[in-house]
Amino acid sequence: MLSSSKFLLPVLPRLFRFTAMSSVTGTYELQDPLNYRGGTRVQPADGNHYEDVYEPATGRVIGKFLCSGEKEVDLAVQSAQTAFKAWSQKSGMERGTILLEAARIIRERREEIAKMETINNGKSLFEALVDIDISWQCIQYYAGLAGSLAGQHIQLPGGSFAYTRREPLGVCVGIGAWNYPFQIACWKSAPALACGNAMVFKPSPFTPISVVLLAEIYTEAGVPKGLFNVVQGGAATGQFLCQHSNVAKVSFTGSVPTGSKIMEMAAKGIKPVTLELGGKSPLIIFSDCVLENAVKGALMANFLTQGEVCCNGTRVFVQREILSAFTKEVVRQTQNIKIGDPLLEDTRMGPLINRPHLEKVLSFIKQAKEQGAEVLCGGEPYVPEDPKLHEGFYVSPCILGNCEDNMTCVKEEIFGPVMSILPFDTEEEALERANSTRFGLAGGVFTKYCHPKKD
Structure with a gap:
């Protein structure tokens, strides 16, 4: 296990409000852990190498993070399993109310989140603001659906009947891409949480920052601690997630070759997979x-x-x-x-x-x-x-x-x-x-x- 690096300091409350940093290009420095487990930022329990985090606009290295190893992935899945037990027992209306609060928080802080997205991704602030608006609208949409999810009543001959009920899968894994880091995390987590699932999310190692803001927002909105966890890393971390025996589903956005590998790994555990891959439209x-x-x-x-x-x-x-x-x-x-x-x-x-x-x-x-x-x-x-x-x-x-x-x-x-x-x-x-x-x-x-x- 590698020791903590000197530039990764204890998390400060509500840091994503930019109270401890400047939003001017070329001035931001990463200070806090980028993994999120059990409702707080944490250093990975294990890992074998650090990755640089860049500001594309200046080419500067703005920090580093430790890639999560198998032990950290297992702890994140365990955290999600524990939270899932409480979350899955809530009614759809209760889950929807909490997701509406998360959407409200994002809408209120859209400018701060958009600036962080721009610093780490490079897209114009003009576009990032649109991305954040789409993000809270996505969560709001699935919050509205949460209370309406139901099964069917089927009348059978002789006066008997059958019924179906919808049950959440359990712990879902989301693996995001670097072009829409915050938005993709919302797209994957909102339907999963609305249906009563928990999630462990791995962002691209190129854009590790903004998804942790989403994790903090979900916690602030009232989801059980551990319901939405973040693990950082590259291909090895993704492999640990896809092959974990307690992961029920994998959703991936990225390249065709990586999508093919994820489908192959998930198939060994008979896990359903959702892939959104490349195009040449x-x-x-x-x-x-x-x-x-x-x-x-x-x-x-x-x-x-x-x-x-x-x-x-x-x-x-x-x-x-x-x-x-x-x-x-x-x-x-x-x-x-x-x-x-x-x-x-x-x-x-x-x-x-x-x-x-x-x-x-x-x-x-x-x-x-x-x-x-x-x-x-x-x-x-x-x-x-x-x-x-x-x-x-x-x-x-x-x-x-x-x-x-x-x-x-x-x-x-x-x-x-x-x-x-x-x-x-x-x-x-x-x-x-x-x-x-x-x-x-x-x-x-x-x-x-x-x-x-x-x-």
Whole structure:
């Protein structure tokens, strides 16, 4: 067992109100344990290595955390089991009331939480505020459902009857991604808790901070201590969770290769699994569209959260009649996107999550050029004017023209601000090409035309 590090201090009450830190870019320092068990922040009981925590905007290491080992995972599951016994006996109305209080607290503190999300993730504060609003709305929605969950009464022959009842699974595991850390934690925990389950959550090691704020909020709202626990770590910690005999279900958001491994591990214990994985979604723009709307849609579908969104419409199919006009306008507007300090209100694109990911995105662009694509704008490392941001992980949003379906940039998920434009002629052609990849997460269409109803 490793000893506590000097920069991890005892937790301070309600620290997430920013009473002990600055929200100015380049000033935050991580001070408190990032594991949460039994209703409080704790150091892991075991672990074999530390991970650095970065501020993407500046490239600074803002702290470290110890990855949780098998003993810590077991303690977190035990904590969840104990809390589950009390929580599962509450009525749906009682659970809903507590979840409504959690939603209220998040809504009240949305700005503080959004700032922390921006510091650790890099997305603009403008977007982070929207994420936090969606988070409390999600919890509020499932709070409303909690009291209405019921079974069925079935009349049988001879005057007898049968009935069904819904029972919670037990301890559920949530494994989150780094692009929407707080929001994904809410998406996974709200339905689980509403149905009477407990949860152990493992965030991405790249974004370990904000989920602990959610754990504190749940405790403050009134859930039993230990109902929502947080363990930090990478693949090894995730493996301990998936293989734990007392875990009833696993929910994962992330890459296809990792999702495949999680499904394999969970299968050994016959655990149900929910996976939300990668994408290479098509966006089909017909010549009869409202061009202004189509351009706005393409910009959002490619550059939201620096392009680090699994359902982004990165294959933009444009009908040949408007290809030139669309391309000209989308390039113009892309070049006007303000890149820089994500904590500034007028910034619309912050940094990528870390340097390895920045290099990965740049390598995709380089390969696209080698395969014949044309860089119409962007696609280069970006250095903001502010000196404190010079080591941040920025890239200028990129648009690729002259793309073909067999290019790597069109077939593979880049997970960065890179748009591939592909011309098409007919609806049939567009549909066939849109469905030609192994990804099928999302899709979009811009057109005025609707098929007439058949009699």
